[in-house]
Amino acid sequence: MYTLCMRIAPVIKLADAERDVLKSIAKSRRQPVRLVQRANIVLLAERGLENIDIAQRLHVSLPLVGRWRRHYAEKGFAGIEKMERGRPESRKRTLRWFKPLSQKRHKKRRPGKRIGAKIRIESL
Secondary structure, three states: OOOOOOOOOOOOOOOHHHHHHHHHHHHOOOOOHHHHHHHHHHHHHHOOOOHHHHHHHHOOOHHHHHHHHHHHHHHHHHHOOOOOOOOOOOHHHHHHHOOOHHHOOOOOOOHHHHHOOOOOOOOO
16 A cells, blocks of 8 residues: 655744735835845745745745745744855865965966076066
8 A cells, every 4th residue: 555645835824023024125125125025935934835835936946935835934034044055164175175375386477498598587
């Protein structure tokens, strides 16, 4: 017998203060567009709408709605603020790519030596 394993979107419950902050962000024209979009996702999720309905209303993708709904449920307001992008920088990787200045070898460019010509540089 097969059982269906459906993912259920986390329920969002907001306190009055949180709701007020999110509403002010959602109406703001000075906030970054992405933050406004995330605030709208959370406000619609709190009303009880499903992810697909929120995605259609806001004209965004379904995975985007699920991601920000989950982030808010896990971390609160900090979950929808600016997120770091890309792979985190590791110390080993940084040390491997960059040598201290004392270990670098500097070569002087001498194009004349390469072709066998003698070049004399005169000061002006």
